[in-house]
Amino acid sequence: MFNLGRATDAQKEAITSVNGPVLISAGPGTGKTFTLVQRIIYMIEELGIDPNHIFVATFTNKAAKELLTRISNELMSRNIKNINVNEMYVGTFHSLCYRIIRDNIEYSELNKNLIMMDAFDQQYFIYNHLQSDFEKIENIETILGERGVWKKAEILCTLFNGLTEEIIGPKRMIQLDSLQIKALGEAFQIYRGLLKESNRIDFSSIQSHCLGLLRNEPKLLQKYQEQFVYMMIDEYQDTNYIQEQLIFKLSKTNNICVVGDDDQALYRFRGATIRNILEFKNKFPKGECKEIKLVENFRSVPDIVDFYNKWMHETETDSFPPFKWDKFRLEKTIIPHKEKEIEAPAVLKVSERTEEKWHQKVLQTIRNLEGSILDYNQIAFLFNSVKSEEAKNLANFLEKNGVGVYSPRSNMFFEREEIRQMVGMLLLLFPNYCSDFQLGKHAEWLQSELESYYTECVGDALKLVRKNYNLSKWLKANQERHKHLEENLDYAFSGLFYELFQFDEFKFYMDTSLSKGISDQRPVRNMAIFSKLLAKFEYNHRISVFTHKNFQWVQTQFFNNFLRFLFSGGIEEYQDESEYAPKGCVSFLTIHQSKGMEFPIVFVGSLKRSPIKNTNPILERVKKYFSNRESFEPEEQIKIFDFWRLYYVAFSRAQDLLILACAEKEGRHGPAAQGRIPSIYFKPYYNSLIEYDSTQIDFNEYKFSLVKNADLKETYAFTTDISAYERCAMQYKMYRILGFSPVRDASTMFGSLVHETIEDVHRAVLRNEIDSITDKQIDVWFDENYKGLVDRQNSYLQPRTLETAKGQVKKYVDTHRDKWSHIQEAEVELSIIEPNFILKGQIDLLKTDGNDIEIMDFKAERKPTPEMLGQVEYDKKISQYRKQLQVYAYLIEQKYGVDVKRMRLYYTNEKEIDPYITFEKDNAEVDKVVNEFTSVVEHIQSKNFNQRTSNVHICRDCDMRFYCNRAK
Incomplete structure (x- = not known):
C-alpha cells in the first residue's frame, strides 16, 4: 500500500x-x-x-x-x-x-535560433521601430498621446501583450469603425510582422x-x-x-x-x-x-490565522464602504494546526506620529528581537512597492544603523558605487561625448536627473584614476585613440568593460568569495548584470566593434537613450534562489514577490493605500468588442476585491509574529483617506491591535521558527557544467555562476550550424520523410539555420567557411543515406537523480543495428590525434568523451531496458582518416565515472573556483584574461 x-x-x-x-x-x-x-x-x-x-x-x-x-x-x-x-x-x-x-x-512559422525577448528587450524593440513603423499609423496619437518615446513604447507593449493573452487578433480590429481600435489593430499587425521578420518572440506570444x-x-x-x-x-x-x-x-x-x-x-x-x-x-x-x-494551516500561530480570517470575513463595517463577496469567492475558513502556546499576542502594530520617530521605533523593535532570533533573515518587511519613499527611506535608515537590508527590487542598481564607477569610466573613455554632456549639449535628452547622475559618475571614476597610475595611463591612451578615431577598432563597450578588470580598483570586486553573504557579493553580481546590459545594447544594434562610421552615433545612442531608459525604468539586482532569505539581512519584499513564501516575523507596511482601479481602458474596450466571454466580477467591485486579496496574502505570510507598521502622519489623499495613515480600509483591524511596548511585551516569550530551507536541487549538464568546470574553474565561476556575458566569437557558430542542419536531417528521418532529404532541401535547412544564428549571435562566417560547413553536412548524409532505418531517436535528453543534484545530458543520436544499440555524438571539427594535440592533451580529451558516453549509455539502458553495445564520436570535418572514434560499453567504469562527476559537482557546490587553466588557447579566447593577468 x-x-x-x-x-x-x-x-x-x-x-x-x-x-x-x-x-x-x-x-x-x-x-x-x-x-x-x-x-x-x-x-x-x-x-x-x-x-x-x-x-x-x-x-x-x-x-x-x-x-x-x-x-x-x-x-x-x-x-x-x-x-x-x-x-x-x-x-x-x-x-x-x-x-x-x-x-x-x-511546424511553426518560427525558425530555429529564435530570439527570446524579455520585457526590456520588447520595449526597446518597439522603441527602435516607433518612428519608422508605428508613429506613421493614422490616428495612432489616440493611443499614444503626447508622451516621450519610451513611454509610448511601454504603452504599446502593454496593449500588445494584453491582446495576445486574450487571443484577439488584429484583422477584426482593423475592420472596426472605431478610429482608436483600428489604429491599434494596424499597430498590432505591424508588430507581429516585425517579430516574424526578425525571428523574435516575446514573453506573452510564447503561449x-x-x-x-x-x-x-x-x-x-x-x-x-x-x-x-x-x-x-x-x-x-x-x-x-x-x-x-x-x-x-x-x-x-x-x-x-x-x-x-x-x-x-x-x-x-x-x-x-x-x-x-x-x-x-x-x-x-x-x-x-x-x-x-x-483549510488546515500548518504555517501560522492561531492569532495570525484568526486575524486574516477576520480580514476576509468581516467586510461589512461602518469604517469603510461595506461589500460582500457573494459568488466571487469560494467560501472557506482557515483552521490553525498549531495550538496557542503563549499569552502574548502574535499580531501587533508598531506606529509613531512622524516618520523619523517611526524609523527609530522599528529599529528598536528589531533590536529587541535580536535576543530571540538567530538571524536577521527571520524578519521580512512587505510593501506594495519597495521603490516607494516609505520603503526606501526605512531601508536606508536601517542600513545606516547596522541592519542589513536585502531589497533586490528597490531599483538601487544605478545608485551602487561600483555601477557609478563603471558608468563614469565609460563616460571618460569617450572624451568628445563627455565634454559635450558637461557643456550641456545633451541636456534635452538627459534632462537634469540623468545629467546630475552622469556628473556624479565621472567624479567617482576620476577619484579612481587619480589613485592608480596604470589606470590613468590606460585611460589617456584610449581617450587619445577615441578622440580622433580614424580606423576600425576590434572592440566595443563590452571589450572596454572587461579590460577594466586588470586594474585593482575593479579587480577588487571580482575577487569577492562566493562563500560570503549576498551583501558582500552584491558588487560583483552587479558587474555581471552590467555586462549583460552592454551585451543587450550591442546585440540590439548589431554592434560588434567600433568603426569610424558608427562611432559617434553609438556613443549618443548608448548614453542618451539606452542608459537613460534603463535608468528611468530601474534595474533589479541579483536574487539568490538557493537561499530562502539571505543571512545577515532583513528582507524587503513586495507583497506580490512574497507570495508562496513564509517568514517567522513579518512587518506589513503600505497601510496608507486605498483600492485603485488597475485596468487598461483601451484593452477593456477591445475586450468588450471581441472577447468570447462576458464580464465576470462587477466592475465597481474589482478594485475592492483585489485590494483585499493583496493584503490577505501579506498577512498570511507570517508564521509567529505579524506586525502592522506605519507612521501615523497626515496622508496625501485628503478626505478619501480621512486625512490620516493608515487608510480607512485598515482602521477597524488596525485599531483592534495592541501597540508594541517593550515594557509590556517580552519577545523572549515567543518561539520563533527558523527560516525555511530553500533546498532547491540544481541541475548540472555534462557539457556546460562538468566539462566547463574541469576546463577552467575560474572561467566557469565568471560565466556560469556569476552570469557575466562573454563577447561572442564566430568559433561556436560553425559547430552549431553543422549540428543544427544534421539535426534537421534526423528529424526528417524520424518523420518518415526520407525522400525529402535532397541537396536542395539541405541547402534550405542550412540557409535558414545560418540566418537564425546570424540574427542570434551577431556573427558571420566567410563564404569559404560556409561552403566547408555545408560540405560536412552533405558528406555525412551521403555516407549514411543507406542507414537511415537504423535511427531510433535524436536529441535524447537524459538525467541522473543524485541526493544533492540532478545530472543531465543529451545524446545527439540513438541508432540500432540488428540487436545492437549504438549512441553517437557529433563533433564539428577534425578528429583529434596525438600528433595534433600532444599525447597528454589527446588522452585527456578522449578520456573525458569516453567517460561522458559511458554514463549516457548507462542512462539509455535504464530508460529503454536495452543493452548499449557501442558509443561513437563522429567528426564531421575529418576528410583523410576514419571519422569515428568508437568505445565499447564498460559497466565497471560507470560507477567510477558517476563518482568522478559527483566530485566535480561537490566542488562547484562548495564554491571552489580557484583552479585556473594552463592552456593558453583557452585563455586567449576568454574575456576574463585581463582579470587573470593573462591578456598577453
Whole structure:
C-alpha cells in the first residue's frame, strides 16, 4: 500500500483523486506543495503511470525547481529508480509552451535560433521601430498621446501583450469603425510582422504560438493529447484566458487537477482572471468535478490565522464602504494546526506620529528581537512597492544603523558605487561625448536627473584614476585613440568593460568569495548584470566593434537613450534562489514577490493605500468588442476585491509574529483617506491591535521558527557544467555562476550550424520523410539555420567557411543515406537523480543495428590525434568523451531496458582518416565515472573556483584574461 505518511484526510483525498476533474482549493500554509508532490509520486509508484504522461504547470521557475527537487528527493527516499525526470513536463506555462514549440519548430512559422525577448528587450524593440513603423499609423496619437518615446513604447507593449493573452487578433480590429481600435489593430499587425521578420518572440506570444501549433496541426495535437493524460495546474487563480484554452485543448481525458486559492489572486494586471478557478467546476457536467478544500494551516500561530480570517470575513463595517463577496469567492475558513502556546499576542502594530520617530521605533523593535532570533533573515518587511519613499527611506535608515537590508527590487542598481564607477569610466573613455554632456549639449535628452547622475559618475571614476597610475595611463591612451578615431577598432563597450578588470580598483570586486553573504557579493553580481546590459545594447544594434562610421552615433545612442531608459525604468539586482532569505539581512519584499513564501516575523507596511482601479481602458474596450466571454466580477467591485486579496496574502505570510507598521502622519489623499495613515480600509483591524511596548511585551516569550530551507536541487549538464568546470574553474565561476556575458566569437557558430542542419536531417528521418532529404532541401535547412544564428549571435562566417560547413553536412548524409532505418531517436535528453543534484545530458543520436544499440555524438571539427594535440592533451580529451558516453549509455539502458553495445564520436570535418572514434560499453567504469562527476559537482557546490587553466588557447579566447593577468 502507498504510504501517505503525515497527510491529513483532505490531503489524502487530494493525493488519491487522480481520474476526472479535481479542484483543490488550498488556503495559505495548508501543504499545497506537499500534496502535489505526493500526488505525483502516488501516480508513479502506486498506479504505475508513466511520468511522460504527467503535465504539471507552475507559476514561477522557482516553484518548478522546488517541485522537481521535492519529487526527486521523494523518489530517492522511496528507492524508486529508473525515473528520468526530464520525461515529466514540469515548469511554468511559458517554459512548457516553449518546449513544445522548440520540439516541433519545423511546424511553426518560427525558425530555429529564435530570439527570446524579455520585457526590456520588447520595449526597446518597439522603441527602435516607433518612428519608422508605428508613429506613421493614422490616428495612432489616440493611443499614444503626447508622451516621450519610451513611454509610448511601454504603452504599446502593454496593449500588445494584453491582446495576445486574450487571443484577439488584429484583422477584426482593423475592420472596426472605431478610429482608436483600428489604429491599434494596424499597430498590432505591424508588430507581429516585425517579430516574424526578425525571428523574435516575446514573453506573452510564447503561449499564442503554442496554441496556434496545436490548432493548426491535428497530428501534433493528437500526439500531445495522448501524451498528457494527467494534467496538474498550480496557482490556478493566477491563470489567464489563453492558459485556460491551452489546458482544455491539451486534455482529452479531463483528468485535470487545478490547485489554487481564489483569496490569493494577485495578477489581474498581467491578464490573470479569477473566473478560471471560480468557474472551473462549471466546465464539466454537474457533479463530475470533485472539489477538495485544504483549510488546515500548518504555517501560522492561531492569532495570525484568526486575524486574516477576520480580514476576509468581516467586510461589512461602518469604517469603510461595506461589500460582500457573494459568488466571487469560494467560501472557506482557515483552521490553525498549531495550538496557542503563549499569552502574548502574535499580531501587533508598531506606529509613531512622524516618520523619523517611526524609523527609530522599528529599529528598536528589531533590536529587541535580536535576543530571540538567530538571524536577521527571520524578519521580512512587505510593501506594495519597495521603490516607494516609505520603503526606501526605512531601508536606508536601517542600513545606516547596522541592519542589513536585502531589497533586490528597490531599483538601487544605478545608485551602487561600483555601477557609478563603471558608468563614469565609460563616460571618460569617450572624451568628445563627455565634454559635450558637461557643456550641456545633451541636456534635452538627459534632462537634469540623468545629467546630475552622469556628473556624479565621472567624479567617482576620476577619484579612481587619480589613485592608480596604470589606470590613468590606460585611460589617456584610449581617450587619445577615441578622440580622433580614424580606423576600425576590434572592440566595443563590452571589450572596454572587461579590460577594466586588470586594474585593482575593479579587480577588487571580482575577487569577492562566493562563500560570503549576498551583501558582500552584491558588487560583483552587479558587474555581471552590467555586462549583460552592454551585451543587450550591442546585440540590439548589431554592434560588434567600433568603426569610424558608427562611432559617434553609438556613443549618443548608448548614453542618451539606452542608459537613460534603463535608468528611468530601474534595474533589479541579483536574487539568490538557493537561499530562502539571505543571512545577515532583513528582507524587503513586495507583497506580490512574497507570495508562496513564509517568514517567522513579518512587518506589513503600505497601510496608507486605498483600492485603485488597475485596468487598461483601451484593452477593456477591445475586450468588450471581441472577447468570447462576458464580464465576470462587477466592475465597481474589482478594485475592492483585489485590494483585499493583496493584503490577505501579506498577512498570511507570517508564521509567529505579524506586525502592522506605519507612521501615523497626515496622508496625501485628503478626505478619501480621512486625512490620516493608515487608510480607512485598515482602521477597524488596525485599531483592534495592541501597540508594541517593550515594557509590556517580552519577545523572549515567543518561539520563533527558523527560516525555511530553500533546498532547491540544481541541475548540472555534462557539457556546460562538468566539462566547463574541469576546463577552467575560474572561467566557469565568471560565466556560469556569476552570469557575466562573454563577447561572442564566430568559433561556436560553425559547430552549431553543422549540428543544427544534421539535426534537421534526423528529424526528417524520424518523420518518415526520407525522400525529402535532397541537396536542395539541405541547402534550405542550412540557409535558414545560418540566418537564425546570424540574427542570434551577431556573427558571420566567410563564404569559404560556409561552403566547408555545408560540405560536412552533405558528406555525412551521403555516407549514411543507406542507414537511415537504423535511427531510433535524436536529441535524447537524459538525467541522473543524485541526493544533492540532478545530472543531465543529451545524446545527439540513438541508432540500432540488428540487436545492437549504438549512441553517437557529433563533433564539428577534425578528429583529434596525438600528433595534433600532444599525447597528454589527446588522452585527456578522449578520456573525458569516453567517460561522458559511458554514463549516457548507462542512462539509455535504464530508460529503454536495452543493452548499449557501442558509443561513437563522429567528426564531421575529418576528410583523410576514419571519422569515428568508437568505445565499447564498460559497466565497471560507470560507477567510477558517476563518482568522478559527483566530485566535480561537490566542488562547484562548495564554491571552489580557484583552479585556473594552463592552456593558453583557452585563455586567449576568454574575456576574463585581463582579470587573470593573462591578456598577453
